[in-house]
Amino acid sequence: MKNLRLVMVGLVCLSFLSVLSLSGCSKSGGTKIKISSWGSPEENQILVNLLNDFQKLHPDIQVELERVPYDQYSTKLLTEVAGGLAPDVIFTEVGNFADFYLRGALEPLNPYIQADHIDLSAYYPQVVDRFTVDGQTYVIPRDTAPICVVYYSKAAFDEAGLPYPTDDWTYEDFVAVGKKLVKKDAKGNVTRWGFVDDWPMVEPWVYDFGGSYVDNVKHPTKWTFATDPNTLQGVQFRDDLINKYKFMMPPSSLSAMGGMGTGDMFTNGTVAMFLSGIWKTPTFRLAKDFKWDVVMLPKGPGSIRGFGTGGSGYGILKTSTHKKEAWELVKYISGDEGEKMLAQTGLAQPALMKEAETTFLDNQDPRNKKMLLDAVKYVKYPPLCKNWSEVNLSLIGPELEKVWNGSESATEAMEHLKPVLEQNAPQTQ
16 A cells, blocks of 8 residues: 555554553453454554453453554564464554565465354455465454545635546546646745645555556565566656646645644645545544545556555464464454454544445444545555565655656666666566
């Protein structure tokens, strides 16, 4: 996702490290194992409840939950691995999975899966495949999170005299609608923008236009971002939304909002459409007298679909000295009970398909949430390399900022990036 690190930071970043004591935990005796995670209060409460239930079923296993801020998570855990102080079970998402897999920190799970006859076909195959490399599965999925959710204000569409969008709309439809949703005052100042995203994200348009970042996601050898003509089209399209069609809120206007989140701009009527993931649902449900729904990101040229995704799961570290007990824990919290509890929050789409197709569709807003069941087919994952975040955040991102603020063309940005990306090849060793 949601680049993934921003998706997850927006979801679950914490500002402290803490260890939670579990109410069902015996104070002495039994095997002690530790699980490390990050999470919002809602997510962590689900996990605490699951761990308490697990310990009732396994009174001979004591579980300690360690919470770590997301932005420190990989660094801290890898340091603990090197120092022999790492937990037994870790929570990982589809982005930082590379941090652990490429450093050989994860225990292969195939022997456990086969011994207990775990049916991985019950989970979305896309997220299972993300956590599987060369036939070996390292993480049991918890959730998936297609970053394709266009939230729209029904009031804005009603005021503009527009029908609500449907999941089969195209990028041309999106442009036509976006321009009509812009609202200005008597002096010509924009009082409502047509569209904004949760953070400056280009991935949805790159993938929607058939573009790419690398030659092979699981075994990347070179960056294709600056050389793929379809990627250029996707970058150009986002540029046009801001600087040509002028219905997407530009960076200058965002700065003028004084740090207000774009999600708040959506609920206060400053923006008519907002792109993010389904995790915004609990927040938007709290907005009083605000009518909204969701629709899938529009199709690209030739009806292409593609977008980045979040998603997460649980794995066992190779350094664990209690792998049997750790597997029992992973198996439980990734199973039916955990997936049901997660679905009930509306916060995330369970990776277990039967829960996504039942409990997750809770007949609350957004009413069109079922479109996410289909959206999983089109998700794209970040390259499995150690320097993905560094390249995306420190090289690609700053160059594209010049495009968004109008100081550089998309073509110029790609030309500038070509030599830079050649000098910073994907790191897989």
